[in-house]
Amino acid sequence: MNGAQIIQRIAAGLGLEEGSFESDPEAKDPWIRLPGDKLAAAAEFLKGDGELEFDTLHCVSGVDWPGDDPPAIEVVYHLTSLTKKHWIVLKTRVARAGASLPTLETVWKAANWHEREVYDLFGIRFEGHSDLRRILLPSDWPGHPLLRDWEWPETWHKIPVKAGRQMTDRAESGQMTGVGPFD
């Protein structure tokens, strides 16, 4: 099935009306954006439906959009069907403050660690998650670093950790950064 068909099928299966959800079947990776409360039902449907059969959750990523209206964190689920050989991207947006989402661990067990990572780096709580601990960072690390407005602490346990911004500054001003092909 191609992206458009998959999106249609999802909309029909969940009883979504035209216009109540966003999607882009023509994108490089066709995606469909659902509200957070539809997520669990959508996951169940995507996995259980005989024609879609999305048996693997490939990846879960968070993207922070503080500048959008309203400010939101987007959680992106990349799904694969090994049996049907097709792909879809499932997106959802949550408010930045006190963000929480239902866990998909009950549908795809792979979600366990991915959601822990999103929790660790973005601070989104996944309701019903069996083991929601930080995974990459120490438990007393301040804040969630992949939020765009996160600030580096100067030190952590007396260890200086603040990163410089020279590379970014040079890149933004159009200079070469010394690692690209033309340097």
Add this chain to the structure above:
Amino acid sequence: MDKPGSTGFDGAPAVTLYDEELPPDNSYAFSPEDLEEDEMILNMGPQHPSTHGVLRVELKTDGEIVKDSRPHIGYLHRNFEKHAENIDYQGVIPFTDRMDYVGSMGNSLAYALTVEKLLGIGVGERVAGIRVITAELQRIASHLLAMGTYGMDIGAFTPFLLCFQQRERVLDLFEWLCGARLLYNYNWVGGVSHDLPEGWTDKCRRFLDEFVPVLDEVDKLLSHNKIFIRRTADIGIITPEMAKDYALSGPNLRGSGIDWDLRRDDPYLGYENYDFNVIVADSPHGPVGSCWDRYFVRVREMYESVKIVRQALDRLPAEGDVQENVPRFVRPLAGEAYCRSEAPRGELAFYIVAENKKPIPYRVKGRSPCFVAMGLFHEITRGEMIADIIAIIGSLDIVLGEIDR
């Protein structure tokens, strides 16, 4: 004088830069109070000879039996994703090299493919051929490392050195190609950093000819050794359902008997034109999905990679500028791309979100196959013995650089 054993550094109290309530301490999953009689918590790692890096596994043991286990990762976390938000598109490539540091060609290839997808550019036939050759040679090198260290995990030291000799020759080829032996920065967006030097293809052919007999020998020495089979063929069983549920990929997935390979099922770089078999475990020695199956899939995949490299060398266009498609500036339109490729350890994917015409990616996420594989570690170790823990870690073929990023 200081008390003996004192380092003079008293662990400072937790920093409270943020008023937010700190999450629960995650350094231990099991607590001594919950232990039953005869149980013990054993910390394996992060400094341990066989955890393949700085993995720390917390085991709840009863004698030699492991009742439960929890892997703890993050000891090699180098905030790749945060770095990537601050560096231009091409500048991220060296950082990707450092993810899976024994399979760097595969990493930079996956990243380059993603950016190319984002930009909507392709590469010429020669570049695609060179990329296939280097990716498959890297697969051979990486699988050799996996095979050798796996033998060492089980206690056989000799295959390790035999494998490393051959791996060294691949690294020599790469060194001749781009000057680096481990972290190549070779696959650029739209091209590769260096064209093949003169005589390189002949040397590569010679390597392949001499490599196959050695691989046969090591295979005979290790794979079918009775002790080796008894140590690995009925432990760490990953059933096909589990493998799908946990989204395993690469040799780990095929070791569970699932016929899936991105090179065939979602081809990139013209892999559809090459004649090779997708290796799926047939488990002659025990239940499907055992450690031996995963190990043996890797061994047989090396033969397939040799086949692919031979074909690629044969049909490589003689002339061609390897950098003709390299863009002067990488400034994609707003959008996102997710591109997966079959790296030596499984499906490595990058998810890149771009802002309109900005030189710096808005968000780069690396989807690491080893990270995913570690996610099911606690399921397959329950009830096994301590020695099996090592065998299972080895059979998943993890690299901590990629798990922690």
Add this chain to the structure above:
Amino acid sequence: MITRFRQIEMRLMGPLTLIPIVLCLVVLGTIAALPMLAAVISELVGDFVPAGLQHLVVVVLGTAGFVGILALNPIYSIWLERKVAAHVQDRLGPMRVGWHGLLQSFADGVKLLFKEDLIPRDADRVLFRLAPMLAIASAFAAFAVVPWGVREDGVVLAVSNLNIGVLYFIAITSLGALAVLMAGWGSNNKYALYGGMRAAAQMVSYEIPTAILILVVVAQVGSLHIPDIVAAQSGGLLGVGDWLIFQLFPLNLIAFVLFFICGLAETNRTPFDIPEAESELVAGFHTEYSGMRFAFFFLAEYGNMLLVSMLAALLFLGGWVGPFGSNPLIFFLKGFGLVVVQMWLRWTLPRLRVDQLMGVCWKYVIPISFFLLIATTVIKGLM
């Protein structure tokens, strides 16, 4: 100042720990009485030493010489092991220190001697210090009954020509398990504890078939005296035909193979090296040891390797009996030949798991050795 004194103390600690070992051996040596060496040495020193002290001097000199020889053995065994490993693995091994790296082990020994001797803060200090001594003492003391040959005048070339030599051997080698257990417990380290427990289980299990297989030989020869056992194997075709492994073919051959397997297990060599399984238990029972104490475990391991090889040669391969007459050289060749086989196996085979190891012992080796014991005694009785 204090720190400096401590450093000096630590430097001295390694060599100084040799003294109790030597004392240990002197005591054991006195018990064993050293008749043969005594005879040779007293001939030499008889003129210079008063008669009352002669026995003491003989014992001390004999033991010191013997320990010297045994301390050199690991040095060359390690060199040999590294060379065997290197050639199995298609490389050269040590080549720099001396001709083909012959002096490499001396350099390593000197390095170990001057390394800081660490004892973990929470270790049981007594057990921790005692364990390496006991390990090396048990390995060396067992050599007291290993005869190297017989002189033409009938004098047995052994430290102690004990008439129940085989029994003494079984008793003394059991001490090795105790040493490993002490090291494992005393280190206060979980890996060391695992190593110690594994070693205890393994050594105790494999002692049973070892003893039974020795009984197979004893029952056929009818003596616990090792020179008698060798004498029963002399003669025959080319001086080879009457070796025990060729008698009652193939019963004794099987017994020899099983004995060698048990020997591997008792010396913790691959494929039975689970007590120090590097990839699982870091270094097993000697995880916390450093410097000379660590070296002692190494000396003990190589001593034990040579010991079981020599014993296998004596019991099954005719000891010093060979095609070109009988002399100690043949015996040494056989002994070191088996040591090389042990090394070859180590660099070829993977390691068994602990339950499989015990399974091999209790399910296969012990029943077969009992069968061999019964079969050989019945056949001997009928003959």
